Amino acid sequence: MRVSCLKICPMTQMASYKSLPRCSIRWNSNFAPDNAPRATDNEQWLDHLAKTRKVLQPLPEHGNGGYLLNDANLPENRKFPIEVAPASSDSPYINVRSSLAHFTSIQYLQTFNKHKHRQGNFVDVRIIKCRSGSGGDGAVSFFRDAGRSIGPPDGGDGGDGGSVYVQSVEGLNSLSKLRTTYTGGDGSNGAADQLDGARGKDTLITVPVGTIVRWCMDPREVRELVSKKIKYKKNSNLRSILEETKLKLDCTGKNQPNCIQLFRTAYNPGEGWVFKGKSKEYHDDKDWFIELKEKVKSYDIGLFGTELQEDRFPLYGLDLSKVTEKPICLLKGGKGGLGNMHFLTNLVRNPRFAKSGRSGLEQYLMFELKMIADLGLVGLPNAGKSTILNKISNARPRIGHWQFTTLSPTIGTIKSVRDETTFTVADIPGIIQGASKDKGMGLDFLRHIERSKGWVFVVSIADEDPIADLNILINELGGLEKVRTKNVLVVCNKADIDCEKPESINKYRKIQTFCREQSWDSLPISALKEENIDVLLEKMAKCALY
Ligand SMILES: Nc1nc2c(ncn2[C@@H]2O[C@H](COP(=O)(O)OP(=O)(O)OP(=O)(O)O)[C@@H](O)[C@H]2O)c(=O)[nH]1
Structure with missing residues (x-):
């Protein structure tokens, strides 16, 4: 029995249907495997490579940002400040310098890890180590049979390494279940009888919709760097050190940098051989091997060029704001090495060498979950935000008379009374x-309302100076300019307290005047007593949907 299969010779790039022998099958000992690349095929291919070397130079032109991770996936806040340093004339890359704060998460550098103290299982930032698998080595093997002690080379190619993929799905709302490391399987080595090694297993990271994946530095390295800097600058805080430390990256992009170029730790073109029997030194002395290496250099250059095209990561991250139909490749596995059957030529009769597989990629990636809500409630602690959400939706956030009862974001869904839209x-x-x-809790949680259409400011009218409270909120959120980019509604809560007193009325009037100047809507409510809730819902719907 023979199995018919399609075998493509990487040298001739020609495909042919041939019979592929399987290990357990007895067959005519006078015939070597008939689909092995022959000496003439291999010579043609090597000559062809040598001639086309110029075409296969590593890609000097700036690509369009990778085959999968394109512009469409860039997050809205893609414009973090970068300095573009003019690249040297011989560099195919644009050098980009940006503050380290853009490529790391402060939560991971603080000794007191805030995210561990949040309510329930909610985790919205994770730094994950991802590693794609290395390619397997090509095999060095020769056909043998009863009547033939040594036949033509029949070492198969190594299998490609497994890649790391990401996919966003509905039904998840935290990054707590992600592992700390995701590793693609290594490709197996090739084997005798032209058997190619098995492909390494791919690994898939499943994340909630709304996750942004960014490239980041190894947190251990950042911690070391920061601790060294803190020794010299005693008074500086973590955030300012991160802001001041600039990170230089090789980027690609036509006019503007858009992708970070990743590099594999692997051999130079023409190198990366696996020897069996005779050593590397023995081969390096031989003219025929030097000549062969020169020719194979072109194959490697072509391969490295493809890798450079594929091994890129969007500078501003990958925004998974919708369900991804197909998994997106984050890190591609290394290519398997060529088996010795490809190196049989008229001059090289017994190639006791094969190519080793390409290494995988290892990178740290930061997964940041930005919940996608139409409206965000913003207010000082104790203003009554959770009480409002509790009254208007089925969500049950924690309510308490002490500050910072809410430690993690909660999302509630509301059905508009007027037209049933949610x-x-x-x-x-x-x-x-x-x-x-x-x-306090910092501004990390703002990421969850960053993409909201509207912001609802909640101030307590029972506080001494609600207008000052409103100004604090506006300043902390980045000033009026930034706030004006959203639909704004100002809610004066706790209107049941001292509602008849002229001071309370005066406080509300001041807020009303301020809001009118900004063309914002405002209204007094009592969440606790459910007063004015219907009007609130109407105004919220307007803010969220129009
Ligand atoms: N009198 C009165 N008390 C209210 C009203 N709304 C909320 N409260 C009370 O104010 C306190 C704080 O309410 P929360 O809803 O937890 O406030 P919060 O803004 O979510 O607070 P943080 O979780 O710290 O951000 C609770 O004791 C509520 O019962 C209101 O309309 N009137």
Whole structure:
């Protein structure tokens, strides 16, 4: 029995249907495997490579940003400040310098890891080590049979390494279940009888919709770097050190850099051989091997060129704001090495060498979950945000009379009374003065309302100066300019407290005037007593949907 299969010779790039022998099958000992590349095929291929070397130079032109990770996936906040340093004339890359704070997460560098103390299982930032598999080595083997002690080379190619993929799916709402490391399987080595090695197993990272994947530095390296800097600058804080430390990256992109170029640790073109029997030194002395290496160099250059095209990661990250139909490749596995059957020529009769597989890629990637809610509730701690969400939706965030009862965001879904359309509202932890400098719970949770259409400011009318509270919130959120990019509604909660007193009315009037100047809507409510909730819902729907 013989199995018919399609075998493509990487040298001739020609495909032919031939019979492929399988190990357990007895067959005519006078015949070597008939689909092995022959000496003439191989010579033609090697000559062809030598002639086409110029065509296969590593890609000097700036690619369009990779085959999968293209512009369409860039997040909205893609414009973080970068300095583009003019690349040297011989470099095919654009050098980009940007603050380390853009490529790391402060949560992972703080000794007190805030994310571990949140409510429930909610985790919205993870730094994950990803490694794609290495390609297997080509095999050095010769056909043998009863009547033939040594036949033509029949070593198969190594299998390709497994890749790391990511896919966003519905039904998940935390990154807590992600592993700390994802590794693609290594490709198996080739074997005798022209058997190619098995492909390494791919690995898939499943994340919630709304996750952004960014390239980042090894957190251990960043921690070392920061601790060294803190020794010299005693008074500086973590955030300012990250802001001041600039990171230089090789990027690609036509006019503007858009992808970070990743490099594999592997051999130079023409190198990367696996020897069996005789050593590398023995072969390096031989003219025929030097000549062969020169020719194979072209094959390697072509291979490295393809890798350079594929091994790129979007500078501003990969935005998985919708369900991804097919998994997206983050890190591609290494290519398997060529078996010795490809090196039989009229001059090289017994190639006791094969090519080794290409290494995989190892990178740290930061997964950041940005929940996608139509409206975000923002307010100082204790303003009554959770109470509002509790009253208007089925969500049950924690409510308490102490500050920072809410430690993680909660999303509630609301059905508009008027036209039955639904919208979502996110309750995030309270913001205090200095939150942008990491005071209180910091501003990390803002990521969850960054993409919201509207922001609902909740102030407590029972507080001494609600207008000052509103200004604190606006300043911490980045100032009026930034706030104006959203639909804004200002809700004065706790209107049941001292509602008849002229001071309370005055406080509300001041807010009303301020809002009118900004063309924002405002209204007083009592979430606790459910007063004015219907009007609130109507105004919220307007804010979220129009
Ligand atoms: N009198 C009165 N009390 C209210 C009203 N709304 C909320 N409260 C109370 O205010 C306190 C804080 O309410 P929360 O809803 O937890 O406030 P929060 O803004 O979510 O607070 P953080 O979780 O710290 O951000 C609770 O004791 C509520 O019962 C209201 O309309 N009137």
